[in-house]
Amino acid sequence: MTITTLLAWVVAAVTFGTVIMYGCLGETLNERAGGLNLGTPGIMMLGGIASLTGAYFYETSTTNPNAFISVIISLVCCVVVSALGGLLYGLLTITFRANQNVTGLTLTIFGTGIANFFGGSLVKLSGGLGQISVSMTSNAFKATIPFISKRLGIFSNLLFNYGWLTYLALALAIVLHLFFFKTRTGLNLRAVGENPATADASGIDVIKYKYLACCLGAAISGMGGLFYVMDYAKGTWANDSGIETLGWLAVALVIFTSWKPKNATWGAYLFGFCYWIYLYVPTPVNVFLMKTFGLNKSTYLQNLYKMIPYLVTIIVLVLVSAKKRHHDRAPESLGVAYFREER
Amino acid sequence: MTQREPLYRITKNDSRSFLSAALIRFSCIVLALLVSALFIFSITKLNPINVYISMFKGAFGTKRRIWITIRDAALLLMIALGLAPAFKMRFWNTGAEGQVLVGGLATATIMIGYGNKIPTALLLVIMLVVSMVAGAIWGFLPAYFKAKYNTNETLFTLMMNYVAIQLVEFFVDVWDKKESHSVGIINANNNAGWFPAIANQQYLLNVIIVAAVIVFVYLYLSYSKHGYEIAVTGESENTARYAGINVSTVIIRTMLLSGAICGLAGFVEVAGISHTISKQTAGGRGFTAIIVSWLAKLSPIVMVFFSLFIVFLDKGAIQIASDFNLNEYASNIITGILLFFILASEFFVNYDVHFGKRGKQV
Numbered sequence: 001m002t003i004t005t006l007l008a009w010v011v012a013a014v015t016f017g018t019v020i021m022y023g024c025l026g027e028t029l030n031e032r033a034g035g036l037n038l039g040t041p042g043i044m045m046l047g048g049i050a051s052l053t054g055a056y057f058y059e060t061s062t063t064n065p066n067a068f069i070s071v072i073i074s075l076v077c078c079v080v081v082s083a084l085g086g087l088l089y090g091l092l093t094i095t096f097r098a099n100q101n102v103t104g105l106t107l108t109i110f111g112t113g114i115a116n117f118f119g120g121s122l123v124k125l126s127g128g129l130g131q132i133s134v135s136m137t138s139n140a141f142k143a144t145i146p147f148i149s150k151r152l153g154i155f156s157n158l159l160f161n162y163g164w165l166t167y168l169a170l171a172l173a174i175v176l177h178l179f180f181f182k183t184r185t186g187l188n189l190r191a192v193g194e195n196p197a198t199a200d201a202s203g204i205d206v207i208k209y210k211y212l213a214c215c216l217g218a219a220i221s222g223m224g225g226l227f228y229v230m231d232y233a234k235g236t237w238a239n240d241s242g243i244e245t246l247g248w249l250a251v252a253l254v255i256f257t258s259w260k261p262k263n264a265t266w267g268a269y270l271f272g273f274c275y276w277i278y279l280y281v282p283t284p285v286n287v288f289l290m291k292t293f294g295l296n297k298s299t300y301l302q303n304l305y306k307m308i309p310y311l312v313t314i315i316v317l318v319l320v321s322a323k324k325r326h327h328d329r330a331p332e333s334l335g336v337a338y339f340r341e342e343r
Numbered sequence: 344m345t346q347r348e349p350l351y352r353i354t355k356n357d358s359r360s361f362l363s364a365a366l367i368r369f370s371c372i373v374l375a376l377l378v379s380a381l382f383i384f385s386i387t388k389l390n391p392i393n394v395y396i397s398m399f400k401g402a403f404g405t406k407r408r409i410w411i412t413i414r415d416a417a418l419l420l421m422i423a424l425g426l427a428p429a430f431k432m433r434f435w436n437t438g439a440e441g442q443v444l445v446g447g448l449a450t451a452t453i454m455i456g457y458g459n460k461i462p463t464a465l466l467l468v469i470m471l472v473v474s475m476v477a478g479a480i481w482g483f484l485p486a487y488f489k490a491k492y493n494t495n496e497t498l499f500t501l502m503m504n505y506v507a508i509q510l511v512e513f514f515v516d517v518w519d520k521k522e523s524h525s526v527g528i529i530n531a532n533n534n535a536g537w538f539p540a541i542a543n544q545q546y547l548l549n550v551i552i553v554a555a556v557i558v559f560v561y562l563y564l565s566y567s568k569h570g571y572e573i574a575v576t577g578e579s580e581n582t583a584r585y586a587g588i589n590v591s592t593v594i595i596r597t598m599l600l601s602g603a604i605c606g607l608a609g610f611v612e613v614a615g616i617s618h619t620i621s622k623q624t625a626g627g628r629g630f631t632a633i634i635v636s637w638l639a640k641l642s643p644i645v646m647v648f649f650s651l652f653i654v655f656l657d658k659g660a661i662q663i664a665s666d667f668n669l670n671e672y673a674s675n676i677i678t679g680i681l682l683f684f685i686l687a688s689e690f691f692v693n694y695d696v697h698f699g700k701r702g703k704q705v
Contacts, residue, residue: 036497038437038497088683091687092683092686092687095690096686096687096689096690097690097694098686098687098689098690099637099686101435101437101497101633101637102633102634102637102638102686103683103686105437105630105633105634106634106679106682106683106686107679108630109630109631109675109678109679109682110675110676110678110679110680110682110683111679112672112675113672113673113674113675113676113678113679114672114675114676114679116670116672116675117670117672117673117675117676120670120672121670124670239672245505248501248505251498251501252498252501252502255495255498295517297516299516300513300516300517303509303510303512303513303516304509304510304513306509306512307505307506307509307510310502310503310505310506310509311502311506313498313502314499314502314503314506317488317494317495317498317499317502318488318492318494318499321488321492321493321494321495322491322492322494330495341353341354341355
């Protein structure tokens with residue numbers, strides 16, 4: 001494998017990893033407060049379409065659009081719409097005490113529906129598939145740091161040549177980690193997720209914490225959708241379930257990281273490597289497997305290589321549960337609604 | 344010191360009459376239809392009444408459409424029935440999608456491999472068994488690790504869906520002779536392994552199989568020793584152990600059954616409906632069935648109603664999409680709105696909300 005192909009693999013893995021890192025960080029915040037939101041893929045779809053819609057209407061309605069303003073508009077659209085998705089989830093699971101799994105799945109159906117419905121309309125509005133483009137906003141999101149992104153040779157290409165949202169995701173992971181484990185508010189939040197009745201008795205406003213966690217968490221997850229549309233897909237929209245598939249991986253990543261944001265900083269990229277591995281399998285391995293299975297084309301094998309990220313997640317799930325390490329397990333009350341009257 | 348009174352209080356109501364509960368559920372559905380109508384009107388400026396009439400025609404407009412609605416509802420129902428034993432045990436099987444797919448894949452393998460060599464009647468029996476075994480294997484893996492290490496089953500089963508999708512993609516490529524990334528209609532020339540028409544109805548056999556599964560699941564959950572063990576394990580694993588139930592055995596046995604029924608649904612889909620296999624074979628039904636099963640509170644009879652209702656929404660929305668030149672995803676939005684309202688309605692059935700001061704309440 002040459003250094004060029006390795007570099008291409010790293011870049012692909014980092015871009016992929018950033019999408020699911022946002023999704024994972026938001027969902028971690030929610031799960032730390034006891035909410036298991038299987039609507040995360042739907043929320044990421046909502047975030048993606050909201051950012052695209054905002055940028056599209058700004059770019060097409062203004063004669064001389066400004067890159068900075070378009071970035072702000074699409075960020076605000078994404079965060080607000082995603083948080084509303086989280087609010088809907090909170091309203092149903094916290095106030096109305098509906099089952100979290102069913103509410104989450106419904107939210108994914110709903111979010112995918114909204115996103116593809118409006119995405120389809122935008123595509124029609126802009127004159128057909130592949131025609132929609134918010135290149136200016138997309139380029140602004142992909143803007144790299146001047147100087148160090150070019151002048152440091154291989155280091156520039158490897159470490160500093162990504163859009164600024166990539167570094168924001170890393171910063172967010174560190175901030176969230178410090179928040180959970182070094183601040184009073186973070187401790188309270190974890191208490192809510194572990195044992196809401198005890199947290200309530202010690203004067204913590206459980207309902208407020210749960211609502212804030214699921215709305216802010218959804219806003220962060222939604223950023224994954226924005227990154228997908230603006231950076232990964234380069235400012236275009238395809239009416240498929242690309243974001244949704246990545247959303248499920250983001251939910252899996254939360255477990256992979258054992259609810260610790262610092263682990264997401266490398267776990268997300270590892271998932272990215274696994275996801276793209278099918279393009280970089282060495283030829284001898286391909287030839288050997290083709291002979292073993294009696295296949296006449298190596299592309300058939302790619303279908304099997306694409307199982308790897310899911311198999312890795314399953315293996316990690318099993319290993320984590322088999323070890324039974326106390327600080328690696330899920331929050332105690334994850335998935336359980338809190339009834340003050342019934343404690 | 345003045346005491347602050349909360350704006351509203353919530354009390355549990357376990358003794359609501361059937362009529363009162365039905366009234367609450369009904370008004371929530373009406374409310375949901377109003378919100379959906381508002382959505383349709385604000386987007387399209389079309390008269391929502393016409394849109395709803397168009398939906399109804401799409402699902403029940405002609406005899407053929409009625410049969411297709413029944414056929415699709417039966418398939419969705421079958422998956423929901425498969426999930427019911429697992430859910431009753433509080434085992435979150437989100438892997439129905441994958442279990443259906445491997446069931447369909449097993450069916451397709453037999454259809455392609457033995458289509459011309461074995462008479463169709465025997466072929467159907469073999470496919471039925473093989474599809475159930477395939478689904479059961481997909482259910483067994485997460486159940487085994489749940490029983491042994493208490494591994495989170497929601498994520499495990501979810502990941503198994505993707506493994507199944509890739510497995511199907513692999514075989515589609517291997518079987519495909521024309522580089523079209525599709526196997527086309529299997530045995531299109533001799534219909535080997537296809538469901539035969541009964542009394543001139545192409546889909547009657549599908550309905551008969553599903554009816555048999557309804558009866559089986561109902562009796563199994565409500566009247567068998569296994570059903571009782573599942574119920575106790577679902578309520579509390581500790582109670583189950585205290586009562587001498589082997590929890591690991593119950594978990595594994597129940598998931599074998601749950602996976603097998605979902606695999607059977609894959610058989611019905613491939614041999615009885617589409618006669619092909621692709622990663623779209625399950626088509627998201629594995630997830631929709633979770634909602635059907637849960638909303639029906641795992642009651643097989645109520646599931647019949649819910650699966651018909653959801654398929655009606657889906658067919659109707661596809662019809663309005665073509666009638667009024669809308670995008671087909673409108674159906675997901677309308678389904679989502681209705682489900683949100685139904686989910687919320689359960690709260691108002693189970694709890695009373697009191698406004699105002701405590702003293703004024705009788």
